[in-house]
Amino acid sequence: MDGPGCPLSGGAGAPGAASACAGCPGQAACQQGTNTGPDAGIAKVKERLGQVKFKVLILSGKGGVGKSTFTSLLGRSLASKFPEKNIGILDIDICGPSQPRVLGASGEQVHNSGSGWSPIFIEDNLSVMSIGFLINSPDDAIIWRGPKKNGLIQQFLTEVDWGQLDFLLIDTPPGTSDEHISLVTSMREANLTGGILITTPQELALLDVRKEATFCRKMKIPILGIVENMSTFVCPKCSTESEIFPRANRKEEVEATLLGSMPLDPRLARCCDTGKDPLIEMKDSPAMISLNSIVNNFLAECKFQP
Template identity: 55%
Template sequence: MSHLAAPEPEHCPGPETENAGKASACDGCPNQSICATGPTGPDPAVAAIAARLTGVKHKILVLSGKGGVGKSTFSSNLSLFLSQDLDTQVGLLDIDICGPSVPKMVGLEGEQIRQSSSGWAPVYVSDNLAVMSIGFLMANQNDAVIWKGPKKNGMIKQFLKDVDWGDLDFLVVDTPPGTSDEHLSIVQYLKDAGITGAVLITTPQEVALQDVRREIDFCRKVGVPMIGLVENMSAFVCPKCNGESVIFPPTTGGAEGLAREQKIPFLGAIPLDPRIGISGDAGESFVDLYQDSPAYAAYVKVISAITKYCKETVPVPSV
């Protein structure tokens, strides 16, 4: 609404939703009476986003309730791997508003978004890999992004509605940890466009699996199909002898045990190869440079399962 008396508060249900002016978060808000008597209904941006993404075949969310398990690394390597086929068009959307690490990982740190006649133009790693991140809007990469929920949601809406993604075979969405604002926003905004599914990332130890259980519950509650679960950093791989050592013991069965427990597919385990981190820090492609690594072979297995799922699945709207 353009006639609000004050900015939307942090936990605002949305001025055009059914709970506008009625939710507990509305108590004491200067906008309460305006929202309660104003028009409500679906956010018109949902339809606009569906129209913008008509040419995008598959939208894949990369999720995990836990931070530090390698979501951004996996999202970047998944996108780089898919783009090895020059006939495959790939988009990588970073919606980690407060911690945008994708630009650095794919070698685009310091790049800026450009405006075109059809909207924001994404930044390209190669002719068939387009990237969008709030990192491209920051003058200083060390600046903290201190935004409340509505402002973060608005930025995600712009990334989907105002970016000229063109025709893509895959749009990979890298998310922050948790089940909060950014996650609810991306699911809601892709409601009509359809979500192919989510890939959930974890490490083997129980402290990570606990948070991933919550992410699985989130997916079930909001109607996001789960492509499957990936165990990241499953073991350490020596880059010289390719020997493996367990760093995070799977005390409760690891990701494979969790997948059985939750009755979702287990896509595979990716070992911890130091060259993965080195490549990300340098903005280089691990999947192009280190195909002799056991981690590369693991990526092949996992990504083959993802692409197989996509070929067999029609994206569905969320609830």
């Protein structure tokens, strides 16, 4: 039933192929050959996301800096601060989708209707879409070349029925690869708000985030700011903070607004592993206090008016 343009068609044994293609709202377009061409895709993205007020990329130059964790925290915080606003999280880290587990939605299944794929709701005003909901097992490896990944990203941007959204947070893979180019190209007429760069304090991470900043400038993506994650370690017993990463020379930092710094707290890692909400489980912790400041600075950069 799947056509040549379907990113999830890969023959027998392809991860997620049977379940995703069986309910794919783009089947008709695949069969008719009408879902081809970059211009048609750009127009569909513009139409689908035209009503989303703020579209924000969460970016990192390297893996392991807490990008997916921060994306989930930002989504939860916005949903909590503004119960009347609708927040969506799109996980396009095709090979390493983290959002289903971090948000406590592992094992959920995506359903489709005449208007497209329905995202999974974490709260009444917080929803998420990820390839993690389309594969048979979280242990399945997504072994795809670039065109197949790009095809799924295109479908995520055009076929997910978000409803009325105020914020769409897009959790991207680390680096500046095919997925990023496909995403930015597809959204070039959808009024992308900008990107947040996530890093850790040491020079190695800052070197990579500078490359990410160069990518943003070349692709004309406004940089909303930088979040320095794991800036210190917070003892879960006495709340004493200690630096665990050597700090880089500040003169070499990226020329962008520092939205704030978040400490490393083992309780936050446990919440993410079990899908619990850190805003509830550890609401008075230094990490959540820092998060609140970062979110306020982010809203100011977006010129958000409640």
